[in-house]
Amino acid sequence: MKVITANFVTCAVKECKTSPTSFPLHFHDAELEQQELNFQPEFIRNIIPRIDWEGLRVTANELGFPSLPESKPEGEALNNEQTLQDLHRLLMETQVMEGKLICGNCGHEYMIKEGIANFLLPSHLGKRNIINQQEVMLANAPSSLS
Amino acid sequence: MSRPEDVLPPDLFYNDNESRKYTTSSRIRNIQADMTNRALDLLDLKAPSLILDVGCGSGLSGEILSDLPSEEGGPHTWIGMDISPSMLDVALQRDVEGDLFLADIGQGVPFRPGTFDAAISISAIQWLCNAETSDVSPEGRLRRFFEGLYASLRRGGRAVCQFYPKNDTQRSMISGAAMKAGFGAGILEDDPGTKNSKLYLVLTVGGGGLQGDITGVVNGMDDVNVLDARKRAMELNNAKGPPQKGDRAWIMKKKDQMERKGKVVKSNSKYTGRKRRPAF
Numbered sequence: 428m429k430v431i432t433a434n435f436v437t438c439a440v441k442e443c444k445t446s447p448t449s450f451p452l453h454f455h456d457a458e459l460e461q462q463e464l465n466f467q468p469e470f471i472r473n474i475i476p477r478i479d480w481e482g483l484r485v486t487a488n489e490l491g492f493p494s495l496p497e498s499k500p501e502g503e504a505l506n507n508e509q510t511l512q513d514l515h516r517l518l519m520e521t522q523v524m525e526g527k528l529i530c531g532n533c534g535h536e537y538m539i540k541e542g543i544a545n546f547l548l549p550s551h552l553g554k555r556n557i558i559n560q561q562e563v564m565l566a567n568a569p570s571s572l573s
Numbered sequence: 574m575s576r577p578e579d580v581l582p583p584d585l586f587y588n589d590n591e592s593r594k595y596t597t598s599s600r601i602r603n604i605q606a607d608m609t610n611r612a613l614d615l616l617d618l619k620a621p622s623l624i625l626d627v628g629c630g631s632g633l634s635g636e637i638l639s640d641l642p643s644e645e646g647g648p649h650t651w652i653g654m655d656i657s658p659s660m661l662d663v664a665l666q667r668d669v670e671g672d673l674f675l676a677d678i679g680q681g682v683p684f685r686p687g688t689f690d691a692a693i694s695i696s697a698i699q700w701l702c703n704a705e706t707s708d709v710s711p712e713g714r715l716r717r718f719f720e721g722l723y724a725s726l727r728r729g730g731r732a733v734c735q736f737y738p739k740n741d742t743q744r745s746m747i748s749g750a751a752m753k754a755g756f757g758a759g760i761l762e763d764d765p766g767t768k769n770s771k772l773y774l775v776l777t778v779g780g781g782g783l784q785g786d787i788t789g790v791v792n793g794m795d796d797v798n799v800l801d802a803r804k805r806a807m808e809l810n811n812a813k814g815p816p817q818k819g820d821r822a823w824i825m826k827k828k829d830q831m832e833r834k835g836k837v838v839k840s841n842s843k844y845t846g847r848k849r850r851p852a853f
């Protein structure tokens with residue numbers, strides 16, 4: 428899962444949609460990988476207004492990149508090739524291969540395996556307690572991905 | 574030919590074997606590529622965008638999004654959702670560029686509001702018409718999907734969903750659910766009436782540069798006929814209005830009623846229900 432995706436994904440549980448603590452989801456035990464991708468300055472410029480900078484700072488901190496500026500680069504800074512290169516490296520090329528995402532509101536754990544996050548919810552979700560949900564999730568986890 | 578939708582739920586139907594067959598068949602690959610390109614035409618994206626691929630499978634359509642030359646507005650970055658682990662496994666082996674999620678679109682679309690520039694879905698959303706357990710219904714799954722999709726698209730964004738409805742009921746159920754979620758919706762049908770007919774549900778989120786209604790999407794496209802069902806429905810509605818008390822249709826109805834009750838009723842003639850002339 429790319430860091431850019433982590434900046435957009437929220438908890439899939441309906442009750443969490445309204446809670447501010449459900450975003451961003453928190454990485455735990457993340458194993459990172461760098462994957463070379465073509466640098467596209469227009470795409471980065473297009474996506475920056477939609478990035479939640481606070482959320483990105485939290486995520487970057489959890490993954491061990493503490494050197495993010497305080498505020499979102501805007502205006503002139505978007506023409507700086509080096510800034511865009513750095514963002515591209517963090518957002519597009521950094522991927523979480525293994526680990527889990529945890530919702531800050533309901534505590535639901537989304538497993539990430541081989542870069543694919545499992546967002547399947549057990550059908551009864553939101554009614555039972557959370558520990559049971561995790562057990563069901565693990566039982567439901569597809570064998571071919573493990 | 575039997576429909577895979579009638580056989581098994583999607584996560585079980587597309588097992589390792591079916592997923593491999595689906596991805597390696599050159600016939601399916603060609604059809605998928607054609608449909609993806611058609612959907613891209615309809616989305617009309619001018620710059621590299623963030624796209625949601627609903628039911629991405631093994632990434633056949635995603636590949637096209639990643640490889641789109643810059644003259645045509647690409648290459649796009651995409652995030653794919655699919656419910657079949659085997660399909661995603663094939664996608665991993667093929668080293669697709671998009672980010673993959675194992676998720677059930679009938680449970681909603683777990684992204685922040687306004688995330689995507691556009692969404693694309695090739696041969697997927699008809700699966701929503703199946704409910705595998707008794708605690709979910711097709712209507713509920715469609716509603717959650719379209720509401721989630723509507724929220725996750727940015728204002729002015731578009732979604733194009735190619736789908737294979739089983740019959741007209743499914744077709745109107747799907748487009749109705751999309752409209753209820755707030756989308757402007759239209760259906761584009763390629764090669765209508767033939768075996769190769771393909772349906773594209775074109776959805777718009779308000780606030781974009783689109784002038785007028787949904788038919789503006791196909792402006793400038795060759796060989797597309799616009800059939801506006803709204804006008805016909807309106808005329809039909811007007812013609813069908815209930816008979817006013819005192820007019821001929823109302824009198825005939827009443828006379829019928831009385832006759833059936835066994836009352837003596839004068840026979841009908843060309844003068845029945847006519848207005849009397851004003852007497853001098």
